[in-house]
Amino acid sequence: MSTINNGVNVQALLDAREVLKGAPEAAQFTWRASSTWQNGVHSTVTIQKFFGLGQEQAHKTETVFSADHPEVFAAEDNGVTPIEYLLVGLASCLTAGVASVAQNRGIQLRSVESTVEGNHDIRGILGVDSDVRNGYNDVKVTFNIDADASKEEIEALVAQSQKRSAVYDALTNPTNVTVEVA
């Protein structure tokens, strides 16, 4: 086990699990983003501060994301589309999970690649057919993993990552979203 290093501090996570068992209030995080409309369907979204472990926290740096629609939607393509950001979250969440579970199971990873495809019938958002949903019809993630492990062990890594993934849960199960005007 000692020679396995995927760069994940599993001990810190296991310690956090023990601490949070007795301190559920410290486990309440609030993640935040603030958005500014630029022009057309182009906006920028800034992320830095969040709340957790009972106090205000911050990422080391502020990150600004740009979202727009592509030119085939008669827009200026100043960034990826909003719905593509969901794929970024999904791929990175499952990948982080694979690395963490592999570390915990003593499996050395050499490479983890994935592709994500989201099928989207845009008749929903355009209001062509009210029976077509606005979001993705379905999403498929395909992993290519090179590791010191059997195919079965690699499949088990991915299955466990999925079981603990925040973003997989957020996409496959409903969440209450309230939208207000200040």
Added chain:
Amino acid sequence: MSTINNGVNVQALLDAREVLKGAPEAAQFTWRASSTWQNGVHSTVTIQKFFGLGQEQAHKTETVFSADHPEVFAAEDNGVTPIEYLLVGLASCLTAGVASVAQNRGIQLRSVESTVEGNHDIRGILGVDSDVRNGYNDVKVTFNIDADASKEEIEALVAQSQKRSAVYDALTNPTNVTVEVA
């Protein structure tokens, strides 16, 4: 109407709606992302190509996103967390909708700002309590909009944006996500 300009080509969208009524196959889009594990829970996700209108398409440029966990999770904070990317998508999708609906209704926007907060009990992902879900408990979006319109008209803009939002739908309703190992 002619003096209103929010930068959205509403006529192109209305034309697309008419064309896609008779060509549902052209409305089938596939959005794609590819992810590469870096180290620990740090990964990069690349977006450029997609499929739609019956053929391969591409954004003008390739965009690479970085995702990681913050230092309070014993990670290196090389990017925002995967679950924060969902907030980027939600804020930008609703903002694009506000701009589009305002253009269609002849309402001149001056500024559209929003804040998004996602409450997340991290006992789920850490496996502290199996009754706690992995994803967000709930998400709240608050808009601040300056426009040539009454409070009621602005609230109606936001409501209509929500009704047509791809990301709002993807978060509030379940989507089938399949995860495979190649």
